[in-house]
Amino acid sequence: MYQSFGNDDMDDIISTTQTVNYDSKMHAAVDSQISGSFSILIRQVERCFVRINSIRCENLMSQKTLPSSAAIVFEIPPCFLLAGEEICRDYMCNALSKTIIDSWIQVLILPKICKEAIELGKTSHGFLVEAQVEAVKETYINDVVDFNDYDSEGQRIPTKPDCPICLLEFGQSTSTIITKLRCCDHCYHGDCILTWLRRNHSCPICRDDIHNPRPNKFIPKV
Incomplete structure (x- = not known):
């Protein structure tokens, strides 16, 4: 499992965690001319929580599961598998960037794919890795x-x-x-x-600062 966290200047209002669960199986390649290939199926889940710090409570605001598309397949030529970790990683990074996989998911699965490819390239003349990825993005609106x-x-x-x-x-x-x-x-x-x-600290209508609202005006009775 791989995880990353949001770290922009809005973290005091909105924070995000991004997690992927990666599970794979290796098969011998049918075409011996192909040193390695990956078939990746991705399931994406997005959740949003409202966090109430005063009572340490989190309420699920929304959840949606994006429909899985067809498995994404790309090949790794033998020359890149044997050229060393850095060159192999650069090739796979470029290959992933041309797919429809979200960029944050690419970042989290790239180390695992790179490690598998290099290890299998040393021990197998041809392989196919079938990987299933569950990618979960959770957003928290804070208090x-x-x-x-x-x-x-x-x-x-x-x-x-x-x-x-x-x-x-x-x-x-x-x-x-x-x-x-x-x-x-x-x-x-x-x-x-x-x-x-995500872009503003204020109410769209009255422009009150969400952390430092204006005090209620006192209107004396006549």
């Missing part, structure tokens, strides 16, 4: 949002009929999770506000 409340029938209660970002009705969008900013109680689709918060 700045809440799920909206529900009414007596279990329906979410938005403060407005439409999401202020995408302008679609809350009940008619495929992004069904309604999320409320704690700093100001304004509500949005979960996917919409997540995209916004």
